[in-house]
Amino acid sequence: MFLKSPTANKSKYCMQKYQSTTPDWLYHTPALDADALPAIQKELLKVIIHSKESMMVPYTSTFFCYGQTDEDRQKIWETCPTLKQELSRLKLLDIFYFIGFVSVDASKEFPPHIDTLDVGLNIPLYNCNNTYTVWYDAKVLDQPMPNYVIGSELTGAARIVDKKNAVEIGRVEATRPLWINGNVAHRPETHHDKLRMAASIRFCPEPVDENGNLWPHLIK
Numbered sequence: 001m002f003l004k005s006p007t008a009n010k011s012k013y014c015m016q017k018y019q020s021t022t023p024d025w026l027y028h029t030p031a032l033d034a035d036a037l038p039a040i041q042k043e044l045l046k047v048i049i050h051s052k053e054s055m056m057v058p059y060t061s062t063f064f065c066y067g068q069t070d071e072d073r074q075k076i077w078e079t080c081p082t083l084k085q086e087l088s089r090l091k092l093l094d095i096f097y098f099i100g101f102v103s104v105d106a107s108k109e110f111p112p113h114i115d116t117l118d119v120g121l122n123i124p125l126y127n128c129n130n131t132y133t134v135w136y137d138a139k140v141l142d143q144p145m146p147n148y149v150i151g152s153e154l155t156g157a158a159r160i161v162d163k164k165n166a167v168e169i170g171r172v173e174a175t176r177p178l179w180i181n182g183n184v185a186h187r188p189e190t191h192h193d194k195l196r197m198a199a200s201i202r203f204c205p206e207p208v209d210e211n212g213n214l215w216p217h218l219i220k
């Protein structure tokens with residue numbers, strides 16, 4: 001089942017919220033300029049190559065964060081002028097926190113988890129056709145992700161969920177930019193055997209109101 005209509009986006013199922021600020025919605029279409037997207041994707045692929053040199057994490061099913069230091073952030077804005085311009089237009093530049101790069105290798109499971117940050121701005125980069133972000137109603141366990149997923153320290157804060165009782169509550173094809181709810185159990189699911197890469201831009205403080213709703217100008 002593919003949830004495409006705005007009403008379907010709001011799950012009718014029970015959602016285990018990780019914290020009180022966890023949004024009620026699963027995903028939204030961001031108000032990014034569609035014409036700028038190809039340039040932003042090219043820029044982010046360049047950042048992966050830069051950051052790979054310093055991070056030394058394998059390309060497997062891994063989440064690694066880049067951009068927390070001033071030096072790394074400077075590199076990002078040098079490499080990504082179009083992204084910088086779009087984030088500035090959307091009033092997100094001052095609250096930029098880091099870019100998470102999410103790779104999925106079909107032979108290594110990327111388990112359902114919660115992120116501990118409420119929202120991410122996801123941008124597909126490489127082999128995202130026929131891949132999905134899937135959400136579950138599931139019990140959060142006090143256990144970290146498997147070691148191969150933890151590409152940087154912040155990823156260590158994510159928590160896996162009890163897969164035995166996890167019930168899918170929604171999914172969206174990850175072929176276009178999406179705001180995603182990161183604090184309801186979710187995972188990237190691939191239906192091919194190629195390495196898949198996406199970026200997930202994170203913000204602090206997060207661009208949501210006290211009810212977990214994104215600032216209205218951020219969604220289409």
Ligand SMILES: [Fe+2]
Binds near residue numbers: 113115182186
């Ligand atoms: Fe996540």
